[in-house]
Amino acid sequence: MKAVILAAGYGTRFMKDLQNVNDQSLKDLISTPKPLLPIGGFPLISYWIEALRAGHALQDIFIVTNNMYYAKFKEWAKNYPSVTVISDGTSTNEERLGAVACLQLIIEKFEIDVNIIVIGGDTLFYEDFHLQEVLKKYEALYEDNNQSNLVLSYICKDEETKNYGILEVDASHRIRAIKEKPLPTDTSSRQACPCFYMFSKHTLPCVKEFLNEKKNSPITEKDAPGHFLSWLVTRKPVYFYSISGRFDVGNLASYLHCDKYFQEKISKLNYLQ
Template sequence: MKAVILAAGYGTRLQADVEADTSGRSQHLAGVAKPLLPVGRRALVSHWVRALTRSSCVDTIYVVERLGAVACLQLAVKHFKIDDHLIVIGGDTLFREDFSLTRVNERFSDLQAKCEDSCLVLSYQCKDDETHKYGILEVDEDLRVHCMREKPLPSETKSRRACPCFYLFSKNSLHLLDAFLEEKRKAPIEEKDAPGNFVSWLIRRTPVYILQISGRFDVGNLPSYTACDLYFREHLQDIESYMV
């Protein structure tokens, strides 16, 4: 299994907050890409590299940037000739302590035993007034996704299953990246850039299931980043096994 960490985010909101901060306490964050933000004792992306390495669930990690998320993913698959199951991780994403790569791998293996086309995404419960911030998954009783609604109003769906940027694509699904980008070739950038758009498109073409987690850390603005950093510095129970 391989892993791709998407590191193309500019952190526009966070950098605007840093520039507006007159206290001077966040000057060290100026110009720092989101994946390199210090979170606890190491850079955000280093938490992933460490966990992926310690869990032994992947044999190679790629970090890609700048072309837009789906195009970056396609570039990695083609350039490195990836013909293996692929974990895709948002470079600004971290999860709470119940998340486990070992558990993810076990769930994916179970799905693969039933159908080799199966893919896996994560899901956590968001609040009613937060649905407009996320891609929201609608699933059946077998936890198979049948729809992803992009930033819906609470009245537009009964689901509160937010989908973070962590996907496990089967090797049988990777060729669909080409089909998606070709279909969206003339579409506006917002229709083909975000990886959630590809997932939404993929759901209609191959089995996609969920693994439920308790939540994620958001580093979208300065207050949320500060809260995340504080948690890792003072409240994380077991840094050695975090996400493993």
């Protein structure tokens, strides 16, 4: 199994927030990509690398970023020989390829033909999430059906459905449909889905198929990986694994909340592993 961390976003909302603060220590973060922001004293993405390295079945970790942040990720990755960093070749938010295209870039460039974990580089989870438990769950699904895929899910509040992809599922925990940012009245489900996916090697060709179908579509339909997931659930078995919640570092408020949480908790946790 290999891991792909998606880190090619430009963090435009977060950067605008930083430009409006008076705290110089926060302003100093303006040139820092979100996955490298200090959380509890460590770069956010480092939590993932440590957890992934602890899994004996993991072979390689790939990070896709952009030209603006490539040098910063390369400098950070010097401490992690198992990590390979590449750029998507873009330099501005307007040029961005989108998360699904970045995933395909990794699949093609490194000729990946094994099961993969795909992780959003600006996301962390609460302490009830342990990577090895999720891996065991996926291994059992894969042994039963090698076409199976697994994603994480947590219960969101009614007013939050319009911010997320919401899973509609059956009693076996299989996902039957995904509604993208629906109103609370549009679905009875409150199963939100963060960017953490385990894809079978048999699913990987679907990424290219999806992009070919969407080649003339606006970037908004190809950027969020949830759009690919919504397309995929009608073609491959996709199941969900429940967690209690996540941190999505999208703006300054969410960053400060995440940092505070880890400042208070990290010394007491064997986080993620």
